[in-house]
Amino acid sequence: MTSTTARATDPGGRGAATYDRGTIALHWLTAGLVLVLWLIGTFLEDLLPKGALRSGIWSAHFDLGFVLTALIVALPLWRHTGGRRLPVDDPGALHVLAKATHAALYLLLFVIAGLGIANALVRGVSLAGPLALPAVGDPAWRRPLTHWHGLAANILMALALFHAAAALVHHYLWHDGILRRILPGRHAPLSLERR
Numbered sequence: 001m002t003s004t005t006a007r008a009t010d011p012g013g014r015g016a017a018t019y020d021r022g023t024i025a026l027h028w029l030t031a032g033l034v035l036v037l038w039l040i041g042t043f044l045e046d047l048l049p050k051g052a053l054r055s056g057i058w059s060a061h062f063d064l065g066f067v068l069t070a071l072i073v074a075l076p077l078w079r080h081t082g083g084r085r086l087p088v089d090d091p092g093a094l095h096v097l098a099k100a101t102h103a104a105l106y107l108l109l110f111v112i113a114g115l116g117i118a119n120a121l122v123r124g125v126s127l128a129g130p131l132a133l134p135a136v137g138d139p140a141w142r143r144p145l146t147h148w149h150g151l152a153a154n155i156l157m158a159l160a161l162f163h164a165a166a167a168l169v170h171h172y173l174w175h176d177g178i179l180r181r182i183l184p185g186r187h188a189p190l191s192l193e194r195r
């Protein structure tokens with residue numbers, strides 16, 4: 001075990017290894033954007049009448065959607081290259097469940113981004129005022145693409161809730177360092193950040 005992968009099981013969590021700044025930033029940017037995109041997609045049409053403001057907010061959904069797509073490519077790439085690896089806290093069934101949850105979160109994120117981008121292209125949506133994507137494909141695909149995109153987004157939110165609840169159980173019931181190690185402002189000194 002190297003100095004950078006030590007002590008994940010430190011019960012107080014004070015000396016525990018934490019993720020590097022890049023992983024922490026990418027994780028919370030991803031989580032924040034997913035929440036904003038879901039809120040827009042779910043409530044916008046009910047809250048605002050048709051008009052310039054609603055169209056502008058839809059454009060923000062598409063623009064932020066492309067930003068999110070870049071983040072979900074960057075996060076696993078960074079995790080497998082420069083990102084800091086931490087030791088497994090509990091190698092049993094719970095670890096398998098956590099790994100499966102993370103894999104499902106990634107899978108859903110890619111499915112949602114793929115369907116969203118396909119939908120945006122089929123609709124030829126506006127990204128900002130007159131700047132629009134070219135409309136490609138059959139307009140009849142809009143409805144099923146929107147349906148599956150929205151359904152996958154709802155499943156993602158349910159799984160993300162489970163994932164967040166598990167992190168809170170670790171923190172408040174089991175008092176281990178699992179949540180703390182991904183919280184901002186608790187990263188190790190720069191000299192310890194690389195594997």
Ligand code: HEM
Pocket residue numbers: 027030031032034035075076079098102105106160163164165167168178179180181182
């Ligand atoms: C939409 C919201 C969220 C998404 C999509 C998301 C996604 C992810 C993914 C994909 C990972 C695995 C990263 C990797 O190892 O490659 C992860 C790790 C983690 N997430 Fe989230 N997350 C979200 C919200 C949250 C929230 C709200 C919390 C805390 C309350 C949280 C706590 C954690 C923790 C503690 C880890 C690290 C687990 C470990 O060290 O094994 N996440 N998250």
Ligand code: HEM
Pocket residue numbers: 033034037038040041042058061062063064065066068069109112113114115116117118119120123125146147149150151153154
């Ligand atoms: C995790 C990220 C995302 C979430 C949670 C999300 C969520 C949603 C939701 C809930 C809807 C409404 C679906 C319905 O009416 O049944 C929607 C619509 C849509 N989303 Fe997303 N979305 C995400 C990412 C993206 C991305 C990456 C794009 C493409 C750049 C995109 C493009 C669209 C389009 C074109 C629509 C249809 C807009 C309309 O009805 O006029 N979304 N999204």
